[in-house]
Amino acid sequence: MPFSGFDVIIPVLVVLVLLLIFAGIKTVPQGFNYTVERFGGYTRTLTPGLNIIVPFIDRIGAKMNMMEQVLDVPTQEVITRDNAIVAVDGVAFYQVLTAAQAAYQVSGLQNAILNLTMTNIRSVMGSMDLDELLSNRDTINERLLRIVDDAASPWGIKMTRVEIKDINPPANLVESMARQMMAERNKRAQILEAEGLKQAQILEAEGRREAAFRDAEARERGAEAEARATQVVSEAIAAGDVQAVNYFVAQKYTEALATVGSAPNSKVVLMPMEASSLIGSLGGIGAIAREVFGDGSGQQPERPRTVSARPPRTGPVEG
Template sequence: MPFSGFDILIPVLVVLVLFLIFAGIKTVPQGHNYTVERFGRYTRTLTPGLNLIVPFIDRVGARMNMMEQVLDVPTQEVITKDNAIVSVDGVAFYQVLNAAQSAYQVSGLENAILNLTMTNIRSVMGSMDLDELLSNRDAINDRLLRIVDDAASPWGIKMTRVEIKDINPPKNLVDSMARQMMAERDRRAEILVAEGRKQAQILEAEGRKEAAFRDAEARERAAEAEARATQMVSEAIAKGDVQAINYFVAQKYTEAMAAIGSATNSKIVLMPLEASSLIGSLGGIGAIAKEVFSEDAQQIRTQRAAGRTPTVSPDQSR
């Protein structure tokens, strides 16, 4: 049976409608945004999921990745403030926040971010000394992130991280730094040794000072005891006590004999001595000592009888 023109038109129309429907359906994957252009002009942005556009009038412009992305910054040479040449490389992380701005505000987004980062690395690191450069990497990263993020914000992106991976000075410079480090450590060690010697000398001087003070105190007390003893002997002599006179003479006689006997050039000493006089003097010493000890014992018994703690004067304890 021959087909009429109407029978042919219906299937063609059905196919055309289906084609238009499929042409107007756009599926955007998660993590991406598509821009829509109508006759070459941006109109709207398609978000993830199923979207409809007008076929032949609207078309998909730029397909933008909205996930965080990473760019490797290639190695470049940087001249520091103190004219040291170092090789530096890094890495930059960014995320597209506005698909339309990223698509239409800059041509070649990744290339623009890469060149912007490299330029600012040279600018920031070139304004620092080498020692500051090697010891303040965190400060460099923060400063780079702030500068690059401010410069790239009109492009609809957010710089999340800018990190310096490696800083490589020349080999001769590394050797010089190692020698400088060793010299600094030697200097610190010498300072510590000097500080230790200083403290030891201070402690030794303090010890000598304390010993001299105690020696002086001991001599002072010995002198007081000697004066007290001399006073007691003088009082006894004044009272006419012959034993006291014998004690005083025997004491001085004994000291003189000890001095003569201790001389290095004296081997044999010949002196006219009377044994009876010496024995009498020694007897006087014993009598005085017995008298003193008996007085002390009597005083202790008296104090104990009175219920007090017995006390003995320093002169009596001698």
């Protein structure tokens, strides 16, 4: 059976329709947005999933990655406020929020973000001293994020994080900083040692003061006891107690001999040999006391007889 011209045209038309349908169907993967341009002008944005455009009239413009992306900031030299040169590098994280703005508001999005970040790193870190630069990295990151995010917001992107990775001062500057740190540590050690010595001297002085106070208190108690003993002996003498007089005199005599005998530079001591001399002396003192104060019975004591006695013999006694 011969084919007519109509039989040929129908399959061709079917094929063309299928081609048009396939040309108008666009599948957008997850995490991406596609912009649609009609005769060169932006019309709409295709979201993830199945989308249909007009073939040969609409076309896909820019395929924008909507996921958060990382951008490595290369190393650059920064001059601080105190004229120190440091090498700095960092990293920036950003996310496209509006595909049309990111595609049509700036040319070369990543290059623009990179140059913007590097410029602001030099600006922010150049306004700080080296010590502030090394100790306030969190503050630097916060300032950089705020400045870069404000500058990049018209491009339809959000700067999520800007971090300084490394700050490398010159080798001679690092050596000077190490010497300064060592000197500071030595200074603190000397201060602590001086504080410890001061505290020890204070405690020692307080100990001496407490000991002196205790010694003075002991001497005061001894003086009070001595005064009390003297008062008791005086009262006993006034009452005519001869035994108290004998005890008091004998005690003082014995203490005097002990003191003389214990002296380190005393080698020879002269003292009476007869013990009766000491007893006679005590008896004489007792008789005088009875004569002065009486024996307590109201009668005058008998006057002692005068007895001549030979002087006591003395001899050297080895100390």
